[in-house]
Amino acid sequence: MTQLFRPSADRALRRILASSAFAFALVVVTGFIIVRSGPFWNVGSPITQPIPFSHAVHAGELGMDCRYCHSSVEVAATAGVPTVETCMGCHSQVWTAASALAPLHASMATGEPLAWNRVHQLPDHVRFHHGIHVARGVECATCHGDVERMAQVRKVETMSMSWCLDCHWDPHARLSSGSVPPDRLAQLDDCSICHY
Ligand code: HEC
Ligand code: HEC
Ligand code: HEC
Ligand code: HEC
Ligand code: HEC
Numbered sequence: 709m710t711q712l713f714r715p716s717a718d719r720a721l722r723r724i725l726a727s728s729a730f731a732f733a734l735v736v737v738t739g740f741i742i743v744r745s746g747p748f749w750n751v752g753s754p755i756t757q758p759i760p761f762s763h764a765v766h767a768g769e770l771g772m773d774c775r776y777c778h779s780s781v782e783v784a785a786t787a788g789v790p791t792v793e794t795c796m797g798c799h800s801q802v803w804t805a806a807s808a809l810a811p812l813h814a815s816m817a818t819g820e821p822l823a824w825n826r827v828h829q830l831p832d833h834v835r836f837h838h839g840i841h842v843a844r845g846v847e848c849a850t851c852h853g854d855v856e857r858m859a860q861v862r863k864v865e866t867m868s869m870s871w872c873l874d875c876h877w878d879p880h881a882r883l884s885s886g887s888v889p890p891d892r893l894a895q896l897d898d899c900s901i902c903h904y
Contacts, residue, residue, distance in 0.1 A: 785837045834902055
């Protein structure tokens with residue numbers, strides 16, 4: 709086999725390849741950081757709802773417990789959003805004439821549930837279970853922030869895979885009570901724990 713390139717040409721080629729690989733990596737990494745920063749995950753952005761329902765009023769000023777409206781949060785995968793009947797338990801008596809509540813009355817009349825827009829929504833390939841986290845002493849605020857002070861709910865965390873893993877790798881500092889047995893802890897970053 710005859711030599712096609714002089715050694716110096718080979719060196720030049722290697723340098724070009726190395727620097728373009730570096731430039732490419734830089735573009736990818738920068739892109740990743742931009743895409744994966746807060747705005748990409750809708751952190752901090754409020755979402756318009758059919759009724760301007762305020763957690764600051766209900767959970768804050770009126771001091772209502774989260775479980776009054778999100779009644780399945782301790783046992784089920786989903787926290788659940790209250791039915792119109794739950795709202796009407798009070799609003800058949802208070803603020804009955806408020807125009808902000810018109811969609812509530814319409815929903816009662818038609819039986820059509822209110823179409824609340826989702827603030828948090830994991831992709832279909834991810835599994836999450838509220839009850840297990842709440843039972844282990846992870847507070848609502850650890851994942852959702854001070855909802856009782858929010859007029860409109862916003863995401864305060866990305867809820868990205870790396871955010872989940874940050875806690876799964878080392879949960880103890882973030883549990884208000886109890887601890888995870890070592891054999892269980894060792895499973896918490898298995899793909900199959902969180903993915904179907
Ligand atoms: C009076 C009923 C009521 C109470 C009490 C209440 N919520 Fe809600 N919550 C709602 C309704 C209605 C929605 C859907 C509209 C919205 O997002 O604001 C909601 C939405 C949410 C969401 C966003 C759900 C999504 O789409 O991702 C979170 C998080 C939440 N509540 C947490 C809490 C926490 C934490 C507490 C206690 C501090 C609490 N809620 C107390 C009625 C209530
Ligand atoms: C370990 C983090 C974590 C904790 C603790 C937590 N949540 Fe959530 N919450 C989530 C995630 C993640 C979602 C989105 C779930 C999805 O899209 O499947 C969510 C969604 C919700 C929703 C929207 C409806 C639903 O069930 O998907 C409500 C309401 C809610 N959480 C309320 C609460 C309340 C009230 C508490 C405390 C009792 C609480 N959460 C504790 C992470 C958490
Ligand atoms: C435990 C009783 C109770 C329940 C249940 C309740 N509310 Fe209220 N709500 C009140 C009271 C009391 C006020 C008046 C608060 C004030 O004037 O400061 C109010 C005020 C409001 C207002 C007026 C605007 C504001 O935020 O001040 C809206 C809109 C509203 N509620 C929607 C809802 C919806 C939607 C539900 C069901 C998800 C609901 N409420 C459940 C007691 C309740
Ligand atoms: C603040 C800490 C914390 C965060 C944040 C957190 N987890 Fe967990 N998670 C735990 C702990 C602790 C356990 C173990 C509970 C046990 O085994 O008793 C657990 C268990 C689980 C389980 C096992 C449920 C089962 O079937 O046994 C799933 C699934 C899960 N987490 C998914 C998620 C996902 C998805 C996210 C991110 C959206 C997340 N977790 C964020 C602390 C956290
Ligand atoms: C503690 C929970 C958890 C574990 C464990 C976990 N994932 Fe994920 N993963 C998530 C969540 C949450 C998302 C969705 C983030 C989003 O896009 O909202 C995700 C998304 C992904 C995606 C889609 C791309 C992306 O970044 O959104 C891939 C691929 C993936 N995971 C692979 C894996 C593999 C492989 C493992 C095992 C080595 C693993 N995951 C373990 C929670 C987890």
